[in-house]
Amino acid sequence: MLMNLKKSVALFLKGMAMGAADVVPGVSGGTIALISGIYPKLLDAISNIKPSLLSELSKKGFSFVAEKIHLKFLITLFAGIFASVLTLAKGISYLLEFQPILIWSFFLGLILGSILLMIKQIKGKRSLVIIAGLLGMLLATGVGFLPVGEDTSTLPYLFLSGALAICAMILPGISGSFILVLLGSYEPILQAVHQRDLKTIAVVGAGAIIGLLSFARILKWFFQRYPNATLALMTGFIAGSIPAVWPWKDNVSGSLYLPSIGSDNDQLLIALLLSLLGLLLILGLEKASKLGNTN
Numbered sequence: 421m422l423m424n425l426k427k428s429v430a431l432f433l434k435g436m437a438m439g440a441a442d443v444v445p446g447v448s449g450g451t452i453a454l455i456s457g458i459y460p461k462l463l464d465a466i467s468n469i470k471p472s473l474l475s476e477l478s479k480k481g482f483s484f485v486a487e488k489i490h491l492k493f494l495i496t497l498f499a500g501i502f503a504s505v506l507t508l509a510k511g512i513s514y515l516l517e518f519q520p521i522l523i524w525s526f527f528l529g530l531i532l533g534s535i536l537l538m539i540k541q542i543k544g545k546r547s548l549v550i551i552a553g554l555l556g557m558l559l560a561t562g563v564g565f566l567p568v569g570e571d572t573s574t575l576p577y578l579f580l581s582g583a584l585a586i587c588a589m590i591l592p593g594i595s596g597s598f599i600l601v602l603l604g605s606y607e608p609i610l611q612a613v614h615q616r617d618l619k620t621i622a623v624v625g626a627g628a629i630i631g632l633l634s635f636a637r638i639l640k641w642f643f644q645r646y647p648n649a650t651l652a653l654m655t656g657f658i659a660g661s662i663p664a665v666w667p668w669k670d671n672v673s674g675s676l677y678l679p680s681i682g683s684d685n686d687q688l689l690i691a692l693l694l695s696l697l698g699l700l701l702i703l704g705l706e707k708a709s710k711l712g713n714t715n
Contacts, residue, residue, distance in 0.1 A: 428496050434458055435500020440508050442501070442596050443610075444527055449501070450591050451534045451658060455702060462497065463590055463643065465490040466636035509613045524667035525691035529698020531658055531665060537702065538655040543648050552649040556656025561663060573608035575623045581605035582627030587635050591654065598664055667691060 434456045438449035453459040468489045477485045486492070515523040542549060581603045585596035600606035612620035642650045666676050679688050 431458070431493065431496045432500040432503075435497040436504035437500075438497070439501035439504025440512075441530075443505055443509050443512050444597055448591070448658070448661075449596070450654075451531075451538075453590075454654075455534060455537045458493075458497070461490060461493060463636055463640050465494055466590065466632060467640045469633055505613060509610055513610055513614075521667045521687060521691055522694055524665055526694040526698045527665045528662070528667060529695035529700075530702055531662060531698075532695070533699040533702025534658050535655060536699075538651065538658065542651050542655065546648070548646075548649045549652040552646075553652040553656040553659075556653040556658075557660040558656075560657040560660025562660075573605070573620075575620070577603075578605055578609065578620060579623050579627035581609070582624035583631030586628035586631045590632065590636055590639055591657075598661070 434452065437456070438452045441452050442449040450459070453462050473485055473489070476488070512523070581600055584603070585599045585605075587596065587599075597606060600609060609620070609624055611617075612624070639650075663676060668677050668679050669675065670677065679691070681688065
């Protein structure tokens with residue numbers, strides 16, 4: 421009983437980490453799922469949710485269906501995700517507005533740690549893996565330099581935005597929040613969460629559910645047939661997203677620059693420490709996951 425409680429609490433905390441990542445433009449909840457060891461089970465559970473479950477429910481019963489889609493796993497994980505989004509959205513929005521360099525430095529450390537861990541998981545050095553990695557990097561870099569769209573808050577558009585952005589939950593390296601920024605939907609959705617606008621949240625959630633269920637099957641197919649190339653593609657996506665979260669940007673042109681020593685040494689030191697903290701947090705999460713799997 422105690423062991424099951426510990427596993428449930430650990431899974432809930434991983435869900436909170438995914439939720440926190442999904443709130444942040446440039447950071448992917450799918451990356452957190454991958455490095456914390458729950459990614460294969462999450463992908464399998466989501467891809468098993470399909471219309472045929474209704475007939476299986478009537479023939480084989482609720483217990484069979486619940487086991488097939490890992491219902492307890494999904495409920496605990498998504499409870500953590502929703503709790504994190506509701507509690508952290510306002511705080512992260514505040515930091516992005518008033519302390520952008522420091523918070524982006526922390527996010528940069530998270531991404532660097534993710535790259536190190538994913539490289540370790542890629543087996544072999546075939547040409548297909550290298551090409552896939554470079555392709556992922558180019559695609560993510562291209563997305564990062566796309567012009568940000570105008571704010572659009574119509575319900576059909578928010579439905580579509582939810583369907584596209586949710587892919588980040590099951591595709592490591594692609595930030596759902598950053599996609600929302602590009603679509604111009606980030607601020608209205610974040611505002612809806614702040615104000616508990618249930619109508620808007622329900623519309624975005626419906627789009628997210630449809631996008632999640634359809635995309636999971638495609639991704640599972642690629643993982644089953646081309647596991648190393650798919651993982652290399654995701655690693656490339658993560659590496660290519662670095663410009664999107666680079667802390668030092670020109671606010672007018674959006675161009676990147678290196679920080680100069682002497683202008684604000686205290687802030688630079690704190691930024692570097694936060695980057696290191698983010699990197700160590702990812703490595704620690706992966707190590708804790710390995711220890712948990714051996715128990």
